[in-house]
Amino acid sequence: MTPHSLTVNRRPAPFGIDSVAPEFAWTLPSDAPPQLGYEIEVSDDSSFLPDDITWTSGHIKSTAPYGAQYAGAALRSRTEYSWRVRVHGADGTVSDWATASFETGLLHPTDWRAAWISHPEAAKKDPRSVYLSTTIELPADVVRARAYTSALGWYRLFINEHDITGTALVPRWTPFHNYTEYQVYDTTDALRAGTNTVGIIVSEGRFRGRLGAFSLPNRYGDRLAALMQLQLDLADGSTISVTTDASWTASYGRVRVADPKDGERVDLRIPELPWLHGRSDGAVSAMVIPEHRLMIAESVARVEQIGRRRGTLSRTPSGKQLVDFGQNMSGVARVRLSGPEGATVRLIYSEVLSSTGEIATGYLGGGSSKKDWFQRDEAILAGEPVEYTPGATIKGFRYLCIDGPADPISTEDVEAIVLSTPLPAISEFQSSDGRLNQLWHNVVESLRSNFTDTPTDCPTRERSGWTGDIQVFGPTAVQLVDADAYLRRYLRNLAAEQHSDGTIPPFIPSEAAVGISRNPLGFTRTSAGWGDVAVMLPWTLYQYYGDTTVLRDQYASSKAWVDQLALRAARKRGVRRRFRRGVGHLERYIVDTGYHWGEWLRPGETLASEMPGNFLGRRTSVATAYLAHSAQLLSRIADVLGEDTDSRRYAQLADNASTAWRAAFVTEEGSRIGDDRQDDYVRALAFDLLEPSQRDRAATRLAELVRQAGDHLATGFLSTPMLLDTLVDTGHADVALRVLLQTSAPSWLHAIELGATTTWETWDGYKHGEPEASHNHYAFGAVAAFLQERVAGLAPAAPGYARLRIAPIIGGGLTSASVSIDTPYGRASSAWSTSPSGAVTLTTEIPPGVRADIVLGRISTEVGPGSHEFTSSALEMAHGNP
Structure with a gap:
């Protein structure tokens, strides 16, 4: 019964946290007895000697494997702590200790000694990325090195030839007027005895780049800047601190423009890291700027590469090279480009093609002062093959068009780099209808595309953190990823x-x-x-x-x-x-x-x-x-x-x-509410606004309106996520399934029939044969919660899945459906299938310490942890199914 999957602040072994009271959680094995209590110890040494322990919880009576909060001696900055937990079960059983770690960042403003630095010329109207660098001499006995880094803009950190940030887009978008996030990197292996070169490239990012539907620039300030504090621990116990200051060099490089929405313009004739090649463009002393910002540690994994995709190659009718990656996504393309030196090639990204087979971006608007530049990058060729990966922009796309005198590429010369927050997937859904499986997949892909540095509406046109979108999609998101x-x-x-x-x-x-x-x-x-x-x-x-x-x-x-x-x-x-x-x-x-x-x-x-x-x-x-x-x-x-x-x-x-x-x-x-539209009744019923005597009439009218619409939905952003659940809860599960399985617009499966790989902003997606609106909006994808909780039938009946309700809806021509999900207590699952006679078999897995209410036809029972199987005959199902 030893716990596993230990987390601190909902992350495994977090690095550089600044919480003074971290939260601890764990999971029990599937065959463990119910937890009745736990003990936690925290130590600044992995040996857990008495003098090293900073907190012991004592025996806490609790069935919840989460929510334990540190309450010991004040945590110290830049310290690695070990922590361990053991749980108490029935009959006095006690598990073995399970151990994990976490490391603190800079907990106090006075810990910061670095200064914000910039290029003296890098102000409002200069779109070039800023290149900042320095050299440092180090002894041979560095045993630990941490770089505490941030920027006003997106940055990339390099030490010698090592790319420390990789594909990450940091720092995340925050209310920069209130605070800015910093990142912590283990740079021990990147450093060497003797001379080391440290470089930072700062680009527009969310700080100075174009934001929102109107593509407004410079919303937080007009100067790009960087902040870094490199803390080195030596073998003798002493420390060295290397910080950004006026001794650094500021210059420009290959990135001439880098906007998160509009894209990059790069000169591939210039080395990516000019400081390693003795080249610099306008090198001057860095300027210290008087910034006094509240710095907080990042609390979520960075936006970074979560996958790669190869594509198929073709030509557009106008002869341009075209790559179809087969999946709509958020990210950039890595391309090996060659062609005449000094020639310019444009890389144009889009979710869809026009009716003529050309790349299409006009349907998105863009709002940029450079509308011909929206969703694209430009590269000046070097005359020899150069691999180019945009590092300070992000696109929403399935297709890539290469426009210009580039040499023909092969499938090995190009790949899509999928960028997102690497949130762990926690659920799987399958059914006998492949279209529903594709719909569920599309919802997951739209989540991945939009869960970048803040939850956005789409990864193309606006890229804004609309509150309404995440309000309706939140209950679905938490069932798909952690x-x-x-x-x-x-x-x-x-x-x-x-x-x-x-x-x-x-x-x-x-x-x-x-x-x-x-x-x-x-x-x-x-x-x-x-x-x-x-x-x-x-x-x-x-x-x-x-x-x-x-x-x-x-x-x-x-x-x-x-x-x-x-x-x-x-x-x-x-x-x-x-x-x-x-x-x-x-x-x-x-x-x-x-x-x-x-x-x-x-x-x-x-x-x-x-x-x-x-x-x-x-x-x-x-x-x-x-x-x-x-x-x-x-x-x-x-x-x-x-x-x-x-x-x-x-x-x-x-x-x-x-x-x-x-x-x-x-x-x-x-029987008449508001404007007598579907959403009027959905809100009334879902929000429990009616008197009990009014509910039946309202439910009947809602079902009538759906039937009058030909079993189509007629709801918008706010009520669509509640429509199917409301129909089921008011005794109209058959109507809900007909709406779910509808294939003509407006419906979820209409997009599936047209080959969609993500969920759309509108129900049509096209107007007069041309693409319309975003093809990667997650709001209408809230239906995935209905697939898991109603079709497959597994839902929480108490906060945190402390109790489950398993009550699948059988019908609509489906012959099977299943879902499994990682709950705070462990893995739970529900799977049902029908036989030729109409009987239904339901199998379930209930995690330790959890009880579940089972409803299947006339079967209504309660079960505890473990595996269970139930069978209901066709007659029982006919008289008992919701």
Whole structure:
């Protein structure tokens, strides 16, 4: 029963953390008895001698293999700690110790001795990357070396001939006005006795590069800069510190332009690392800049290479070389280029081809001042073969077009480098319908493409961290990958960017909106359904990971959001109070002012058709529903945290807002709601806004609307993720399956029929034969949660999967489905198949310490850990299936 898969702050053996109270977690073997308690020890030496132990938890009674928080002596900077855990089971059994480690970074601002340095000329209008370098003399007895590094822009760190950063895009996008992340590297093996060369290349990155739909540059500042502190431990116990300062050299090199959206322009005639070849362009002394930034350690694995793909070669009708990698993705291409010296070649990336077979980028817009440069790189050829990999940009693409006088390439000369945050996959889904399997795969690929340095809407056009997108997709993301630390980081950024009045920008980080959000119309300032991520995402993380820490960390932010929404409803009166009857004193709970995105992009709707209604207060029903829902969730959060007064207050607010919403928007006892659209009923039912007597009529009307639409969905961003679950929960599982398996637009399988390899922003994807909108948006991919929790049938019945509910939906012509998922307690699985007679066999695996409710036809039972099998006859299924 020895624990395994030990983590600290949700990462295995993290390197350079700056948390003063790290969190510990572990997993038990599948055959282990239930955990009843645990002990943890932390030591600054792996021998765990008594004098070295900095904390011992003692025997803690707990069944949860997570949530243990350090409470010992203050941790020291730059120190490697060992920690171990053993668990207590039934009958007094105690496991062996399981041991792991973590290393602290620079815990205090005074630990930093380095200065920010830049090129004296590297200001706003100079697009060139900055090259910074120095040489250092070292003794032979360096036993440990760590480089604590960051930049204002994306950087690459080199020591001698070693590429320390590799393919990583660092630092991540943060609210740079609030704080900047630094990275820690083990550089021991890169250094040698004698002379060493250290170099840093800094490019635009998210700090100075073009951001958002409007491709706004210089949102955080206009000067690229780097910061590095190289700490060397010698064999005699002494240390050497090498820092960025005015003694460094600043120059320019082969990278003449490097924008994260627009792309790179490079001169391949210049060596990649000029300081190793005695070459420099305009070398001068580096300039120290007076930056006093709050530095925090990165808390999530870096955006880096997670895979490679080879492609097939062809020519476009116009004769350009074309590579099809067979999969839409986020990343860059590595290409071996040759051709006439001084000639320019363009590398153009796209998700799709035009109807004529040419590369297509115009469908994305781009918003750049250089629209012919969007999603492309330019290389000046060296006259001899040179391998080129863009290092300071990222693209969304399946196709690569090589335009220019480059020599013909072979399949060995080009490959796609897939870039993403390397979050561990935790689940697998399979069914008898290959189209559903492809749909699930597409959702995973869209997640990978958009979970880069912040969760983005798409990897092409906007690349913004839209709050509405991650609000609806969060419950799916946490079932596909271990996203706990990643999404906690997003929430930390959200809290940092929350306005003083409690409103939340529609994208995080929000700096892409500066200059637009101050528009009198204020359409990028905040929106219901989007800002509610401040409440809904922490609740999602708690439900799937079980740890209350995120609720506490985000509690003030969650309260501020709900409080301001309630205040807006109480103090302001909109211009469109066209309710079917007066609501009297309840009007103070109706949110009817300000801009709201509303349901957003129902099938057939466009940006142009939606925006006027958003400005004119026509999204009141949506906004008020979210006030009621978030207030109810916040009441539950307060209850979990023991904030009883808050719990009662927000429960009352939720009740009042629900009552007001019903008075304003519900007629005919629930058979008519709002504008009588599918999403009106989905919200009403999913958010539990109706009286019990109204639910049946609302559910019946929802099913009617779906049937009237030919078993098609008619919902937008906010309600599509809830549609199928709502149909199932209200007794219409057959309708839900027909919508799921629909193949004509709007439907999920329509894109599959057209060969999609990721999920699309719109249901059509094409207009008049030409590509339209993004082909790599994860929002509508939230349906993958339905595949796992309903079709395969495995869902949490208590926070953190402490209890399971296994209740698969059988039907729709499917003959089998299965899912397995790594929970905080271990691997859980559900798999069912039908026989020719119609009988259904269900097999399950329940992890240690967990119980599960099994529902299959007329079978309804409870089981404990281990493997189980159930069979239900066709007759039993007919009378018992949801």
